[in-house]
Amino acid sequence: MAFDVARIRGLFPALGDGWIHFDGAAGMLVPEQVASAVSTAMRAPVSGPGGAFPASQRAETIVTAARRAVADLAGADPAGVVLGPSASVLLRRLGDALSERWTLGDEVVVSRLDEQANLAPWKRATKRAGAVLRWSEIDIETCELPAWQYENLVSARTKAVAITAASGSVGTRPDVPTIVEFAKRVGALVVVDATYAAPFVPLDIAELGADVMVLSAQSWGGPSIGALVFRDPELLERLPSVSLDPGARGPSRMELGPHAYPLLAGVVASVDYLAGLDDAATGSRRERLVTSLGSAKSYHAGLLAQLSTELRSLRHVMVIGDAMRRIPALAFTIAGKKAPEVADYLASQGLCAFADDGSSGVFASLGVGEVGGAVRIGLAHYSNVFEINQLVRVLEELR
Numbered sequence: 577m578a579f580d581v582a583r584i585r586g587l588f589p590a591l592g593d594g595w596i597h598f599d600g601a602a603g604m605l606v607p608e609q610v611a612s613a614v615s616t617a618m619r620a621p622v623s624g625p626g627g628a629f630p631a632s633q634r635a636e637t638i639v640t641a642a643r644r645a646v647a648d649l650a651g652a653d654p655a656g657v658v659l660g661p662s663a664s665v666l667l668r669r670l671g672d673a674l675s676e677r678w679t680l681g682d683e684v685v686v687s688r689l690d691e692q693a694n695l696a697p698w699k700r701a702t703k704r705a706g707a708v709l710r711w712s713e714i715d716i717e718t719c720e721l722p723a724w725q726y727e728n729l730v731s732a733r734t735k736a737v738a739i740t741a742a743s744g745s746v747g748t749r750p751d752v753p754t755i756v757e758f759a760k761r762v763g764a765l766v767v768v769d770a771t772y773a774a775p776f777v778p779l780d781i782a783e784l785g786a787d788v789m790v791l792s793a794q795s796w797g798g799p800s801i802g803a804l805v806f807r808d809p810e811l812l813e814r815l816p817s818v819s820l821d822p823g824a825r826g827p828s829r830m831e832l833g834p835h836a837y838p839l840l841a842g843v844v845a846s847v848d849y850l851a852g853l854d855d856a857a858t859g860s861r862r863e864r865l866v867t868s869l870g871s872a873k874s875y876h877a878g879l880l881a882q883l884s885t886e887l888r889s890l891r892h893v894m895v896i897g898d899a900m901r902r903i904p905a906l907a908f909t910i911a912g913k914k915a916p917e918v919a920d921y922l923a924s925q926g927l928c929a930f931a932d933d934g935s936s937g938v939f940a941s942l943g944v945g946e947v948g949g950a951v952r953i954g955l956a957h958y959s960n961v962f963e964i965n966q967l968v969r970v971l972e973e974l975r
Contacts, residue, residue: 578856579871585958596963599928600954601744603794610798613845617838635837642840645847646803648862650789651780656806658830663771663792663802664693669830671701673815678705678735685729685737687712688941689721691744694769698738716942719746719897723754734764741773745938747902756785771795776876776903778869781807798846799839876904876955886968892975896950904955915949925970929953
């Protein structure tokens with residue numbers, strides 16, 4: 577494996593701003609090849625699909641290429657890839673479509689670990705249908721999500737189980753295959769939000785057992801494009817169509833209006849970027865993705881271990897949670913200081929990080945709001961040891 581962080585940093589022109597970026601929760605910076613792909617596509621004549629002329633054929637080629645790229649990332653069939661303006665928009669469409677067939681008393685299971693983007697669509701869908709929202713709870717000490725609780729949470733009335741593949745707040749990666757096993761016993765549809773996992777671990781929708789996987793290209797440095805990946809493309813034909821085209825088939829049934837073709841070109845470039853994280857990776861794009869993301873996983877595990885250990889050595893810093901399986905994201909509090917105050921101080925020292933007031937999501941479940949909120953740290957492909965040391969040094973001075 578060859579994860580050369582110095583080479584990778586050279587792919588990001590935005591790193592020239594001089595700031596240290598721990599703002600991964602908002603998405604990674606954009607690699608040069610992605611920006612170039614978008615700008616090149618914007619300069620080319622691109623029309624709507626369905627025509628016999630080159631500009632129309634170019635549009636169809638871009639959409640096909642984007643479906644194949646996302647399918648390679650998820651280990652799926654391109655015929656099951658739905659593209660849209662964001663993961664949140666697509667999840668809302670999915671929730672609305674599914675809830676049309678729910679009845680009073682049906683159930684949907686969600687978790688306290690999930691981000692609001694993966695909760696709001698299910699809250700809306702259950703409210704429309706008169707269905708019941710059931711919650712799985714996290715361990716407040718470790719921020720683990722015990723999979724065993726799903727055995728009692730799911731029932732014959734459970735229509736869907738929504739679960740994150742990784743938390744963007746505390747980094748926890750729950751045991752999705754075990755959760756899926758419980759859900760499948762009652763025939764529930766499983767929707768896995770892989771937004772935060774996708775940049776750091778190899779994905780395989782069949783291995784996870786998910787029926788639908790949710791992705792956001794922004795999370796790994798791509799453009800503002802989301803995707804729903806269906807393990808069985810035939811499921812798309814059984815859902816109510818939202819398309820303006822009454823004859824729409826396959827993924828087009830869940831797509832509304834014209835695509836942003838230049839951004840889809842950027843999606844292809846962004847997946848190619850992921851496939852090249854390990855410059856020794858060979859084979860098909862799918863094979864290179866598995867190798868590269870495996871290398872990224874190993875690199876970031878070491879970086880996160882160093883950061884976590886050093887932060888825990890500071891007596892005035894409390895790191896939230898300590899899950900066994902994680903992505904490189906964590907949150908912490910500072911004794912006697914509110915999170916916005918800490919984030920402002922970090923910014924004054926050239927470090928980008930977000931403060932969360934603890935009023936919603938996983939932090940609300942942990943009661944973090946009572947101590948002034950938490951600061952979220954999200955590492956990226958371009959994060960390095962120097963940046964970790966800078967963060968620790970600045971926090972050490974903040975007493």
